[in-house]
Amino acid sequence: MFGWCGKILRINLSAGKIGVEELDANVCRDYVGGRGLGIYYLLKEVDPSCDPLATKNIMIMTTGPLTGTVAPTGARYMVTTKSPLTGAITCSNSGGYFPAELKKTGYDAIIFEGKSPQPVYLWIDGDQAELRSAQNIWGMTTHEADDALRKETHKKAKTSVIGPAGEKLVRFAAIMNDRDRAAGRSGVGAVMGSKNLKGFVVRGRQEVSLFDPEGFTAVNNKYRDKFKKATKDNPPPLRLHGTAITVVGTQSHGVFPTRNFQQGTFEGWQSIYGETLTKKYLIRRKPCFSCPISCGRVTRIPDGPFKGEGEGPEYETVYSLGSDCGVDNLAALTKANYVCNELGLDTISMGSAIACAMELFEKGYLDESEIGMPLKWGDGQAVVTLARQTGLREGFGDILAEGSLRMATKYGHPELAIVAKGQDFAGYDPRGEQGMGLAYATSPIGASHMRGDPAYFELLGVPFNVDPLTWKDKPPIVAKWQDVFAVIDSAGLCVFFTVRYLLEPTLEARPIGIMELLNAATGVGYTLEELEKAGERIVNAERLYLKRAGFSRKDDSLPPRITNEPLPDGPAKGMVCHLDEMLEAYYKIRGWSADGIPTEKKLRALGLIEM
Amino acid sequence: MKIQISLYANLRQYAPGSAESFELELAAGATVKTMIDRLKIPQTLKMVILINGRKADTDTRLAEEDKITIFPPIEGG
Numbered sequence: 078m079f080g081w082c083g084k085i086l087r088i089n090l091s092a093g094k095i096g097v098e099e100l101d102a103n104v105c106r107d108y109v110g111g112r113g114l115g116i117y118y119l120l121k122e123v124d125p126s127c128d129p130l131a132t133k134n135i136m137i138m139t140t141g142p143l144t145g146t147v148a149p150t151g152a153r154y155m156v157t158t159k160s161p162l163t164g165a166i167t168c169s170n171s172g173g174y175f176p177a178e179l180k181k182t183g184y185d186a187i188i189f190e191g192k193s194p195q196p197v198y199l200w201i202d203g204d205q206a207e208l209r210s211a212q213n214i215w216g217m218t219t220h221e222a223d224d225a226l227r228k229e230t231h232k233k234a235k236t237s238v239i240g241p242a243g244e245k246l247v248r249f250a251a252i253m254n255d256r257d258r259a260a261g262r263s264g265v266g267a268v269m270g271s272k273n274l275k276g277f278v279v280r281g282r283q284e285v286s287l288f289d290p291e292g293f294t295a296v297n298n299k300y301r302d303k304f305k306k307a308t309k310d311n312p313p314p315l316r317l318h319g320t321a322i323t324v325v326g327t328q329s330h331g332v333f334p335t336r337n338f339q340q341g342t343f344e345g346w347q348s349i350y351g352e353t354l355t356k357k358y359l360i361r362r363k364p365c366f367s368c369p370i371s372c373g374r375v376t377r378i379p380d381g382p383f384k385g386e387g388e389g390p391e392y393e394t395v396y397s398l399g400s401d402c403g404v405d406n407l408a409a410l411t412k413a414n415y416v417c418n419e420l421g422l423d424t425i426s427m428g429s430a431i432a433c434a435m436e437l438f439e440k441g442y443l444d445e446s447e448i449g450m451p452l453k454w455g456d457g458q459a460v461v462t463l464a465r466q467t468g469l470r471e472g473f474g475d476i477l478a479e480g481s482l483r484m485a486t487k488y489g490h491p492e493l494a495i496v497a498k499g500q501d502f503a504g505y506d507p508r509g510e511q512g513m514g515l516a517y518a519t520s521p522i523g524a525s526h527m528r529g530d531p532a533y534f535e536l537l538g539v540p541f542n543v544d545p546l547t548w549k550d551k552p553p554i555v556a557k558w559q560d561v562f563a564v565i566d567s568a569g570l571c572v573f574f575t576v577r578y579l580l581e582p583t584l585e586a587r588p589i590g591i592m593e594l595l596n597a598a599t600g601v602g603y604t605l606e607e608l609e610k611a612g613e614r615i616v617n618a619e620r621l622y623l624k625r626a627g628f629s630r631k632d633d634s635l636p637p638r639i640t641n642e643p644l645p646d647g648p649a650k651g652m653v654c655h656l657d658e659m660l661e662a663y664y665k666i667r668g669w670s671a672d673g674i675p676t677e678k679k680l681r682a683l684g685l686i687e688m
Numbered sequence: 689m690k691i692q693i694s695l696y697a698n699l700r701q702y703a704p705g706s707a708e709s710f711e712l713e714l715a716a717g718a719t720v721k722t723m724i725d726r727l728k729i730p731q732t733l734k735m736v737i738l739i740n741g742r743k744a745d746t747d748t749r750l751a752e753e754d755k756i757t758i759f760p761p762i763e764g765g
């Protein structure tokens with residue numbers, strides 16, 4: 078096999094057994110890798126009704142055929158499991174250097190089953206894998222664990238670990254690789270913690286073998302040249318100012334979520350956006366493996382109460398720990414970001430849970446005595462303190478650790494949790510960005526901007542902008558983009574480069590550059606139609622799993638604030654999200670029933686019927 | 689008429705004195721294209737142009753006190 082390694086590693090943690098299995102070439106072709114392979118194994122092996130934190134759940138780490146190659150941004154891996162936050166699936170992915178290193182061990186996927194009786198970690202050196210005791214590192218932060226594990230194994234090895242948050246089963250705990258890169262969403266870190274697995278360490282010893290090395294170099298150069306030409310005199314915004322430059326796009330359209338989505342513009346936005354970060358705290362930019370953009374930020378708060386050094390914040394964090402909590406203190410939210418990274422927390426769900434608590438407090442549903450402090454909008458110190466308490470499940474943090482929906486329900490006001498399928502929104506208010514509303518509601522992991530991201534064509538000008546306030550035109554575009562994002566996530570690429578440079582610059586977003594890279598790497602000879610169909614197959618496979626887990630149209634919903642309460646401010650003032658009208662059309666386009674379930678005809682057409 | 693303009697990221701180089709926001713005096717009836725030319729932003733550059741938060745094209749007419757936001761396509765957030 079080329080591109081793929083053709084092997085997976087299966088670890089039974091209960092028995093302490095490690096086995097190697099062959100990967101079927103047809104499965105590779107049909108599901109591509111990464112996210113596709115993840116859902117393939119989840120569908121086959123995990124009882125949809127199981128408790129996500131019970132021994133029966135499995136955790137699947139997958140790379141794509143382009144991961145570890147020199148393809149631009151061939152840097153991603155994916156974590157698929159059943160989510161303890163939502164009960165739906167996870168597909169949390171991350172870049173950095175760990176994923177490429179993992180691929181170079183010669184395995185496309187690692188599947189963890191069962192639960193270890195004692196804390197352990199997995200060490201893979203070349204193709205040799207062993208489970209080792211993690212007794213001494215249990216309890217460590219992600220940074221401490223990274224140091225300790227590399228000391229115990231190899232200083233050039235790459236790690237992927239959980240922090241105290243994952244060990245303590247915080248429902249939105251992340252898995253952190255290369256210290257500060259996060260497979261962040263949906264609580265994958267808690268699943269790892271529930272298995273007594275602290276992390277894994279990899280040292281790759283073989284390059285990915287390519288079907289047509291010369292052809293691959295030619296395609297790679299073609300797209301890198303395209304990028305170089307486009308950015309020669311105009312460096313990419315993400316390199317200049319990191320993803321936090323996106324605030325310009327959301328604030329100017331009036332969709333920058335503020336005070337738990339009570340407003341769509343934030344008066345303090347200039348204090349916390351990307352250009353301010355560059356001026357005040359940026360030390361250096363940090364790329365992932367094989368990335369020409371380099372959007373990562375290494376930052377330092379030189380002094381004051383929030384003194385510290387680390388990576389971030391990204392746009393999503395600037396929204397969640399910033400505007401959504403009314404915080405315009407960049408040092409405070411950056412510090413809270415460092416705390417989340419070190420304890421292993423998803424910054425989006427952390428900030429959203431605090432914002433939700435702030436509104437519960439504002440409305441008098443939650444008392445100061447329960448929190449241990451007054452919780453006012455804009456209190457940066459409180460945000461830092463609560464992030465720490467959550468990661469350690471101390472004090473009120475123990476309640477926040479259950480996530481915003483469970484917390485808001487406990488205090489009698491579930492409507493104040495701004496979630497879809499129980500997962501907190503990303504930093505875009507769908508009232509001023511209708512396509513995003515449909516994407517949040519239909520995403521298989523609950524609210525996420527990374528499942529077809531309509532912000533590209535509604536706000537950010539990629540490939541060009543359509544009116545963000547219209548809804549009748551959105552269902553076909555969202556469905557198309559969801560399918561093509563499934564391909565990106567399965568190939569092992571980063572969305573940021575791919576959307577701009579490897580897709581046809583139309584609303585059809587045909588994955589032409591991905592196809593060329595995949596064909597040179599694997600020799601499979603995908604046509605564009607086949608590759609797009611693979612994306613559709615993956616989306617439908619995910620939907621099939623959700624159906625078996627009891628999800629249907631009733632769960633493709635948004636909170637009443639979004640569908641009933643008009644936005645009070647900004648350019649989108651007066652708008653609500655017209656979800657119901659979009660859903661109807663969307664299901665028809667998808668070939669799903671009126672209840673949002675893939676029909677037998679659709680499953681047959683995609684070769685999913687035997688699943 | 690007077691309009692207010694904000695330029696972001698690599699477009700900042702076209703702002704007088706590299707200011708994030710500045711005012712510009714234009715003749716009545718001026719369009720977005722007039723403004724772009726005045727600022728000497730190359731027509732070939734890809735941009736997102738908003739007038740008071742709503743999408744505008746190069747032939748959209750400007751009005752007194754309009755707030756214009758211009759930024760390059762952003763690869764993601």
Ligand code: SF4
Pocket residue numbers: 150152172173315363364365366368369370371372373571572573574
């Ligand atoms: S664009 Fe950013 S996230 Fe994507 S591969 Fe490059 S550095 Fe990593």
